[in-house]
Amino acid sequence: MASIRSDLISIRIINADEREETLEIHVTLNLSLMEALKAGGYPVLGTCGGIALCATCAVEVLSGNEHLSLPTDQELDMLDLLPNLPRFTRLACQIRLRPGMDGLLVRLVG
Amino acid sequence: MKEQTKIPETDICIIGAGPVGLFAVFEAGLLKMRCHLIDALPQAGGQLSEIYPHKPIYDIPGYPQIMGQELVDRLIEQISPFDPEFTFGERVDSVRQENDGSLTVVTNENTVIHCKVLVIAGGLGCFEPRKPAIDGLREFEGKGVSYMIRNPETLRGRNVVLAGGGDSALDWTVFLADIAGKVTLVHRGDTFRGSPEVAEKVFKMAKAGKIDLLLHSNVTTLYGDGHLQELRIVSQELPHFIIPADHFIPLFGLTPKLGPIAEWGLDVIQSAIPVSPADYSTNIARIYAVGDINTYPGKLKLILCGFHETALAMQSAFKYVYPEEKLSFKYTTVYGINTF
Ligand SMILES: Cc1cc2nc3c(=O)[nH]c(=O)nc-3n(C[C@H](O)[C@H](O)[C@H](O)COP(=O)(O)OP(=O)(O)OC[C@H]3O[C@@H](n4cnc5c(N)ncnc54)[C@H](O)[C@@H]3O)c2cc1C
Ligand code: FES
Numbered sequence: 141m142a143s144i145r146s147d148l149i150s151i152r153i154i155n156a157d158e159r160e161e162t163l164e165i166h167v168t169l170n171l172s173l174m175e176a177l178k179a180g181g182y183p184v185l186g187t188c189g190g191i192a193l194c195a196t197c198a199v200e201v202l203s204g205n206e207h208l209s210l211p212t213d214q215e216l217d218m219l220d221l222l223p224n225l226p227r228f229t230r231l232a233c234q235i236r237l238r239p240g241m242d243g244l245l246v247r248l249v250g
Numbered sequence: 251m252k253e254q255t256k257i258p259e260t261d262i263c264i265i266g267a268g269p270v271g272l273f274a275v276f277e278a279g280l281l282k283m284r285c286h287l288i289d290a291l292p293q294a295g296g297q298l299s300e301i302y303p304h305k306p307i308y309d310i311p312g313y314p315q316i317m318g319q320e321l322v323d324r325l326i327e328q329i330s331p332f333d334p335e336f337t338f339g340e341r342v343d344s345v346r347q348e349n350d351g352s353l354t355v356v357t358n359e360n361t362v363i364h365c366k367v368l369v370i371a372g373g374l375g376c377f378e379p380r381k382p383a384i385d386g387l388r389e390f391e392g393k394g395v396s397y398m399i400r401n402p403e404t405l406r407g408r409n410v411v412l413a414g415g416g417d418s419a420l421d422w423t424v425f426l427a428d429i430a431g432k433v434t435l436v437h438r439g440d441t442f443r444g445s446p447e448v449a450e451k452v453f454k455m456a457k458a459g460k461i462d463l464l465l466h467s468n469v470t471t472l473y474g475d476g477h478l479q480e481l482r483i484v485s486q487e488l489p490h491f492i493i494p495a496d497h498f499i500p501l502f503g504l505t506p507k508l509g510p511i512a513e514w515g516l517d518v519i520q521s522a523i524p525v526s527p528a529d530y531s532t533n534i535a536r537i538y539a540v541g542d543i544n545t546y547p548g549k550l551k552l553i554l555c556g557f558h559e560t561a562l563a564m565q566s567a568f569k570y571v572y573p574e575e576k577l578s579f580k581y582t583t584v585y586g587i588n589t590f
Contacts, residue, residue, distance in 0.1 A: 187374060187506065193301050196505065217443040221416045223382030223502040224468075225438075 149242040153182065154202070156248070167237050173199065173246070174233035184250060190233035192218050196250045197232040198225075204244035208235055260286040260335065261571045262564075263355050263365035265342045265511075268296020270541030270556030271371030272325040277564040279332030280580075280587065283571045286363055287334055288355070290341040290376040291504075292398065295322035297542075300377055300504060309554060321553075331589045337361055339400060341376050345514045351536055351570070367536050367567040370516075370523065371556070372543040374506035382413070382500050386472035394478025395498050399426075407431045409494055411481060413469055414501035417444035422501065423452050427460050434462040434493065436469055436483060472498060511543070519545060529566035530559045536570050538563040 151163045151173070163180045165171060174197040177184045185196035192214045201208065205228050211219070215234045219225060229249060235241075262278050264271045267289035275285045293299055298307075298318035306315045313321075340357035345368060347353055355363045379397030381387060387395060399405070399422060410430040412419055415437045421444075423435045435452065442449035456463035466486035473480045478498055484490045508521045517524050517533045522545035525531060530538050530546075540563050541556035549555070568577045 185374075187297075188301060191305075193305075194505070195503075213443075220439065220443045221380075221414070221503045223380055223413075223500060 146239055149237065149239060149244075151176065151237075151241070152203075152243065152245040153177070153180075154245070154247040155182070160245075165237055167239050167241075169237075171237055172233045173197075173235040173237060173244075174231070176237060177232055177248070182248060184232065184248065186233060188233075192231055192234055195219070195222055195231060198222065198229055198250035199232045199246040200226040200249050201228040201230055202245040202247060204241060207238075207240045207244065259364045259366075260284050261365065262286070262367045262369055262567065263288065263353070263363045264369045264371055265289075265355070266296060266371035266373055266541070266543070267291070267294040267336065267338070268371060268373045268541060269298055269321060269325060269553050270373070270560060271296070271369070272322070272329055273557050274369050274371060274540060274560040274564065275329040275332055275334045276325075277560045278567070279329065279334075279589070280582065281564055281568050281571075281577070282588075282590065283367075283564065283567065284590065285332070285334045286337070286365070288337045288340060288342055288357060288361075288363070290339070290378075290509075292339045292400070294326060294336070294338075295319065296373050297506075298322050307553070309552065311554065331587055333590065337363075339398070341509065343510045345537075347534065347536075353536060366571050367538070369560075369563065369567070370511065370532075370537065370539040370543055371541045371560075372508075372511055372539075374542055375508035375511065375521070376506065377504040378507050378509070379500070380502040380505055382469075382502060384469055384472060384500075386474075387500075390472050390474060390478045390498070393476065394474060394496060395472065395500075397500060399499065402426060402429055405430045405497060408496040410434070410497045410499065411436060411469070411493070411495040412499050412501060413437070415439055415442050415444070416501065416503060417448070418503075419501040420444045420448040420452055422499070423461060424448060424455070427455055432462070433460075434464060434495070436464045436467050438466070438468055440465040469498065469500075522549075528562070530563040531566060536567075538567060 147166050147168050153161050165176045174186050187196045188194035195218050215231050261283040262285045264287045267287045278285050303319035340359045343358050344356045353368045409432045411434045413436045426433045455461045467483050470484050471482040480492050481495050512518050523539040525539050525544045527546040540559040542551045
């Protein structure tokens with residue numbers, strides 16, 4: 141039982157009308173945050189399919205940044221292109237969901 | 251806005267010069283139908299040239315691997331015998347059906363195209379510039395603010411401020427240094443992730459006083475009386491300061507938006523146009539939708555599928571262009587490609 145529970149993490153999302161919603165995801169599915177958001181019905185385009193080329197999946201990380209791996213050069217390249225970035229902006233497609241990320245709080249900006 | 255430009259009637263007007271719009275010219279040409287393509291981008295290729303020119307594609311039949319831009323170049327070569335006309339850098343804003351069924355297409359620059367059949371190959375929609383949140387930005391659009399440089403000559407001798415940290419901001423900074431009266435590049439960070447050679451050049455030019463480079467800086471407000479005159483910059487070193495500018499050009503890349511297609515009376519479901527899978531016709535006679543923009547049961551957004559759709563759509567469109575003739579199916583190996 142315990143192992144099943146630790147597979148399940150909750151991601152908190154601030155939606156367009158500033159309300160907080162929670163999305164539960166099994167990390168064993170090995171999804172990126174972009175894929176999880178899309179599957180959860182959030183308005184994330186993910187135009188490039190998750191290869192850090194379109195930035196339509198950008199999210200601002202409001203809490204839990206310390207549990208994410210550092211952005212790769214390719215992700216930074218893309219983020220550098222965007223205007224007016226909040227400080228902890230990441231490409232959701234580059235965040236592979238892991239058990240330690242339970243409680244991550246993000247706002248959609250892409 | 252430009253005065254109306256009348257373009258001679260064409261058989262088929264294609265909105266979108268992405269891979270699918272380009273290949274539609276070939277399939278139309280085999281049936282002796284002439285095409286005019288319009289694209290909001292300044293070049294052909296759609297997503298391939300705009301998002302991934304240097305990425306390899308592995309699922310184009312006959313090419314174990316081909317780069318995005320190379321596929322576009324090959325397509326242009328393949329359709330050149332059919333002499334298509336192109337209008338680049340203009341967005342189709344309206345489509346009107348005449349009493350005889352023919353269609354009139356009008357762009358944001360007032361180019362008017364009259365056609366017998368309309369093919370919408372609009373992909374994910376128009377690529378539009380990402381617009382930074384700057385006070386006064388929209389107010390000065392066309393009055394000093396632009397997001398693309400169509401004709402650098404219009405900037406000759408002028409005081410130009412560019413913003414951005416990507417390839418196009420770097421390339422234009424170098425290019426305009428010899429044309430504009432003064433060039434300032436404003437960048438949020440202190441490193442450039444574009445081509446290292448060009449970045450190096452920009453740093454050298456700044457040192458030599460050929461351009462002004464403002465790092466760790468953001469443009470926050472635009473001022474002017476009818477036309478842009480000054481802009482406010484906030485930087486890490488100074489809280490804020492004002493610099494004069496005739497032109498401000500933010501270069502933060504492009505992102506696709508469905509845009510005006512939703513307003514033409516076509517059915518639209520989740521940013522896609524539902525079509526008949528028999529011939530990719532829409533709910534309006536003489537209008538077809540092919541490629542990423544359409545949807546039908548089993549639709550896959552693949553270049554391969556878009557190509558297939560154009561063949562069937564053009565066979566179906568033939569009856570509107572040549573109502574008196576009967577269409578007979580021919581292989582290119584038997585008849586070759588007969589140009590007009
Ligand atoms: C990173 C990435 C990798 C991909 N990899 C593959 C792959 O390996 N294999 C594969 O098959 N597919 C791949 N795709 C998908 C493929 O690129 C698309 O299926 C293909 O580009 C669709 O072509 P299209 O001509 O329908 O539309 P697009 O390429 O999107 O072109 C549409 C054009 O229409 C123009 N337009 C739209 N509206 C208007 C208007 N109102 N007025 C004027 N112009 C307008 C746009 O400016 C655009 O240039 C990939 C896509 C991406 C982003
Ligand atoms: S989906 Fe394109 S950058 Fe993430």
